[in-house]
Amino acid sequence: MKVVLQNLTKKFPGRGRKNPAEVTAVDHFDFEIPDGKLIGLLGPSGCGKSTTLNLISGLQRPTEGRIFFGEEDVTLLPPEERGIGLVFQNYALYPHLTVRQNILFPLENLKGKDKLTKPQMLEKALEAARLVQIEELMDRRPGELSGGQQQRVAIARALVKMPRVLLLDEPLSNLDARLRLQTREEIRRIQRETGITTIFVTHDQEEAMSISDMIVVMNAGVVQQIGKPQEVYDDPVNLFVAKFLGTPPINVFEGSIQDGRLYIGEDAVMDMEEYEGEAASEAEKVQDKEAGSGSGRQVYVGIRPEGFILRQDGPFCCQLAGVEVMGRDISVVSTNKAALAPAVRSIISTEDREKIHGTQVRFALRPRKVFLFDKETGERI
Numbered sequence: 001m002k003v004v005l006q007n008l009t010k011k012f013p014g015r016g017r018k019n020p021a022e023v024t025a026v027d028h029f030d031f032e033i034p035d036g037k038l039i040g041l042l043g044p045s046g047c048g049k050s051t052t053l054n055l056i057s058g059l060q061r062p063t064e065g066r067i068f069f070g071e072e073d074v075t076l077l078p079p080e081e082r083g084i085g086l087v088f089q090n091y092a093l094y095p096h097l098t099v100r101q102n103i104l105f106p107l108e109n110l111k112g113k114d115k116l117t118k119p120q121m122l123e124k125a126l127e128a129a130r131l132v133q134i135e136e137l138m139d140r141r142p143g144e145l146s147g148g149q150q151q152r153v154a155i156a157r158a159l160v161k162m163p164r165v166l167l168l169d170e171p172l173s174n175l176d177a178r179l180r181l182q183t184r185e186e187i188r189r190i191q192r193e194t195g196i197t198t199i200f201v202t203h204d205q206e207e208a209m210s211i212s213d214m215i216v217v218m219n220a221g222v223v224q225q226i227g228k229p230q231e232v233y234d235d236p237v238n239l240f241v242a243k244f245l246g247t248p249p250i251n252v253f254e255g256s257i258q259d260g261r262l263y264i265g266e267d268a269v270m271d272m273e274e275y276e277g278e279a280a281s282e283a284e285k286v287q288d289k290e291a292g293s294g295s296g297r298q299v300y301v302g303i304r305p306e307g308f309i310l311r312q313d314g315p316f317c318c319q320l321a322g323v324e325v326m327g328r329d330i331s332v333v334s335t336n337k338a339a340l341a342p343a344v345r346s347i348i349s350t351e352d353r354e355k356i357h358g359t360q361v362r363f364a365l366r367p368r369k370v371f372l373f374d375k376e377t378g379e380r381i
């Protein structure tokens with residue numbers, strides 16, 4: 001089932017003297033979610049992820065805009081008539097009911113032509129339990145289950161009616177690191193097996209990137225970028241998106257473009273022609289502006305940690321602060337006056353370790369891993 005969001009907007013009125021300003025939690029969100037895909041809705045706390053999900057589920061009404069499931073306009077339908085499955089961070093299971101009874105619950109409320117016989121209900125509950133691999137736990141109560149198992153029950157309960165759309169709001173936040181990894185793979189598997197269009201809200205970029213077909217990056221109610229995870233990572237539209245994706249995060253420096261070269265501090269770190277090679281039209285525009293202004297153009301330079309190559313004659317010089325071993329790779333931590341953060345992190349292969357001597361490290365840069373941003377707007381150039 002495709003889900004279409006048209007100009008979707010939600011404003012919350014200001015409250016009292018303490019919070020007089022109106023909040024636009026979701027600001028003109030347009031997106032067609034393709035049928036059968038897993039979409040990761042991603043952004044920092046307060047960016048409007050949960051509100052978007054609540055609008056899609058019908059728990060909240062939009063101030064403006066429309067929502068379609070397939071061709072059907074569901075904007076004014078109550079949640080129970082939308083055919084959605086919902087899973088929240090806190091599993092919200094009924095503690096006095098067994099796992100079986102919890103999963104059966106949504107089926108027992110079906111009315112009219114949808115009403116099922118008891119054996120039909122039990123069969124469906126078992127099917128959902130099998131899907132999330134908890135069929136041995138059917139007679140236990142939630143208090144007798146681990147967090148991961150409880151979340152599986154919540155997912156089974158959301159799936160038992162075979163919803164048209166599955167909505168997951170930070171479903172892994174209460175799980176420990178290992179279980180988070182395991183459960184996110186499970187969610188991916190279940191989504192693939194059922195083919196249900198799924199929207200997954202998280203503030204964890206790695207989580208969203210690892211399982212989503214597409215990610216939507218939001219900030220302050222506004223969609224910043226939509227795309228396949230790798231594409232968004234490789235081609236961020238602005239500084240916010242570049243900074244939000246990636247661990248370790250992208251390194252950002254104050255820089256300038258002068259005489260066809262990119263400068264960070266005193267170092268001419270890259271020829272703009274190289275940048276041009278990767279992103280021809282954008283770089284040309286940069287050079288045009290530069291030519292017009294006479295002096296260099298000030299920019300933010302974002303360099304992914306994997307964009308540094310250790311080279312004794314490399315043009316970019318940083319002060320060595322330490323080396324962290326990460327198994328196959330090492331992370332060289334350094335400092336640079338033009339960097340916005342106190343530490344510059346580069347990831348290089350272990351074999352290159354012997355190239356590190358003394359108090360300085362010198363790098364060449366991989367042009368594809370270098371992004372330039374307008375200093376005022378933060379937009380990519």
Ligand code: ATP
Pocket residue numbers: 012013023024025043044045046047048049050051052203
């Ligand atoms: P988190 O990850 O912290 O849950 P989020 O991205 O899901 O954040 P939302 O919960 O959607 O963010 O909130 C978006 C904005 O709308 C925030 O500024 C929040 O304070 C505001 N907001 C949300 N619900 C209400 C409400 N019922 N009344 C007023 N403001 C609200």
